[in-house]
Amino acid sequence: MDEGAGARGRAVGPGRTAVALVTDSIDVATRGDSHMIDLTDRVQEVVRRHGFREGQALVFVSGSTAGLTTVEFEPGLQQDLPAAFERLAPRGMRYAHEETWHDDNGHAHVRASLLGPSLAVPFKDGRLLLGTWQQIVLLDFDTRPRRRALVVQLSGEREGTS
Amino acid sequence: MDEGAGARGRAVGPGRTAVALVTDSIDVATRGDSHMIDLTDRVQEVVRRHGFREGQALVFVSGSTAGLTTVEFEPGLQQDLPAAFERLAPRGMRYAHEETWHDDNGHAHVRASLLGPSLAVPFKDGRLLLGTWQQIVLLDFDTRPRRRALVVQLSGEREGTS
Amino acid sequence: MDEGAGARGRAVGPGRTAVALVTDSIDVATRGDSHMIDLTDRVQEVVRRHGFREGQALVFVSGSTAGLTTVEFEPGLQQDLPAAFERLAPRGMRYAHEETWHDDNGHAHVRASLLGPSLAVPFKDGRLLLGTWQQIVLLDFDTRPRRRALVVQLSGEREGTS
Numbered sequence: 001m002d003e004g005a006g007a008r009g010r011a012v013g014p015g016r017t018a019v020a021l022v023t024d025s026i027d028v029a030t031r032g033d034s035h036m037i038d039l040t041d042r043v044q045e046v047v048r049r050h051g052f053r054e055g056q057a058l059v060f061v062s063g064s065t066a067g068l069t070t071v072e073f074e075p076g077l078q079q080d081l082p083a084a085f086e087r088l089a090p091r092g093m094r095y096a097h098e099e100t101w102h103d104d105n106g107h108a109h110v111r112a113s114l115l116g117p118s119l120a121v122p123f124k125d126g127r128l129l130l131g132t133w134q135q136i137v138l139l140d141f142d143t144r145p146r147r148r149a150l151v152v153q154l155s156g157e158r159e160g161t162s
Numbered sequence: 163m164d165e166g167a168g169a170r171g172r173a174v175g176p177g178r179t180a181v182a183l184v185t186d187s188i189d190v191a192t193r194g195d196s197h198m199i200d201l202t203d204r205v206q207e208v209v210r211r212h213g214f215r216e217g218q219a220l221v222f223v224s225g226s227t228a229g230l231t232t233v234e235f236e237p238g239l240q241q242d243l244p245a246a247f248e249r250l251a252p253r254g255m256r257y258a259h260e261e262t263w264h265d266d267n268g269h270a271h272v273r274a275s276l277l278g279p280s281l282a283v284p285f286k287d288g289r290l291l292l293g294t295w296q297q298i299v300l301l302d303f304d305t306r307p308r309r310r311a312l313v314v315q316l317s318g319e320r321e322g323t324s
Numbered sequence: 325m326d327e328g329a330g331a332r333g334r335a336v337g338p339g340r341t342a343v344a345l346v347t348d349s350i351d352v353a354t355r356g357d358s359h360m361i362d363l364t365d366r367v368q369e370v371v372r373r374h375g376f377r378e379g380q381a382l383v384f385v386s387g388s389t390a391g392l393t394t395v396e397f398e399p400g401l402q403q404d405l406p407a408a409f410e411r412l413a414p415r416g417m418r419y420a421h422e423e424t425w426h427d428d429n430g431h432a433h434v435r436a437s438l439l440g441p442s443l444a445v446p447f448k449d450g451r452l453l454l455g456t457w458q459q460i461v462l463l464d465f466d467t468r469p470r471r472r473a474l475v476v477q478l479s480g481e482r483e484g485t486s
Binding site: 019020021023058060062063064088089095096097098099100101106109110112113114116117118120151153155 | 181216217218231232233234236237238239241242243246249250276277278281282283284286291292293295296317318319
């Protein structure tokens with residue numbers, strides 16, 4: 001690391017800019033069945049709308065049958081990543097969850113817990129620090145179409161507050 | 163997203179409320195062997211006790227044989243999620259870790275690294291923004307009962323500081 | 325939990341210390357092929373250099389073929405964790421990503437999405453709150469050596485700002 005170039009941040013101390021906090025949300029309609037949806041533009045728009053310059057966007061899905069990660073969002077991987085989850089937690093094998101609740105989505109719960117509900121993405125100069133071929137995605141593992149309200153919580157420096 | 167209803171957050175600027183930070187901990191006794199423990203009420207209580215209104219709870223397990231996620235905490239999934247980890251990283255197969263250290267918990271290390279030690283959960287109006295059937299859980303993969311000290315670090319707005 | 329001993333944090337309110345924010349980076353050269361690299365000392369050094377006392381280090385890899393977690397960084401697990409990913413998303417099986425792009429790294433994308441690009445580690449008294457045998461690692465799943473610029477974003481209390 002170039003120590004000079006690497007120290008890209010600015011301190012935020014008293015008499016300067018306080019760290020701000022905003023909790024917003026994004027509504028998404030999914031088809032279920034490991035439907036993968038690109039959220040990048042939506043999250044970037046939340047950062048822009050609230051005028052944040054530098055900080056982190058915490059994206060969180062409330063619910064136990066969906067998860068978040070990043071991926072190169074292209075048609076091939078939209079098949080490959082769901083196929084990987086079908087290997088890791090196959091639909092149709094025995095799940096105690098289904099026997100208890102006479103439900104059909106045991107695999108959806110297991111997949112969601114493996115992937116996790118929470119993703120923090122840093123941003124700077126108002127831009128999410130993602131790679132060019134790296135998008136923020138929701139995977140909805142439930143067995144039916146769902147509407148999902150995702151939390152997007154921003155913390156960091158805002159414009160016009162210094 | 164309804165832009166009006168969605169903009170639920172409040173900015174925290176100078177002359178208003180500074181973002182506060184508290185690092186607390188939760189002690190948990192586990193049985194090991196992929197024992198899954200519901201931490202939701204304990205984490206919620208840390209948020210309440212310190213009077214935080216809005217922000218994030220970062221839960222972190224110090225140690226390399228346990229991990230954190232969310233799940234619907236019911237008896238079926240308390241079997242299904244450990245069973246999934248038994249498929250992903252079976253106990254009893256060859257682990258180089260065990261040959262080096264004459265240990266029996268190679269699978270526990272691998273499972274913990276796959277699941278991850280860190281979980282950030284946003285809260286608002288003093289309430290964790292979890293789904294109704296979504297609980298914060300620790301999975302302890304070690305091969306013996308353990309005591310775990312989990313870090314719970316809160317950042318955000320507190321009551322009475324504006 | 326001992327409620328008295330557990331409340332280790334300090335509030336940061338107006339007239340005290342504002343929460344500061346710094347975005348820095350770490351450059352890493354990898355061999356690819358699930359090469360696992362210990363980042364702990366580098367991340368700890370970023371915390372020290374910027375004089376942070378208490379808060380979180382958000383480590384993020386920009387790119388879609390590498391991920392972050394923690395592990396006991398010893399030679400056995402440097403074999404076992406890549407071996408687990410070889411079981412979960414084998415190299416050489418059919419990936420639609422490779423058919424579309426005439427590429428050979430479909431498994432690398434899938435592994436990276438399963439592991440995740442983001443890891444938040446809390447620190448206190450200037451020290452990352454890791455276990456003794458728990459290190460922060462990058463796994464680079466790509467099929468060739470890469471240079472990776474990791475984001476390290478610190479938020480929390482700094483020395484000398486109160």
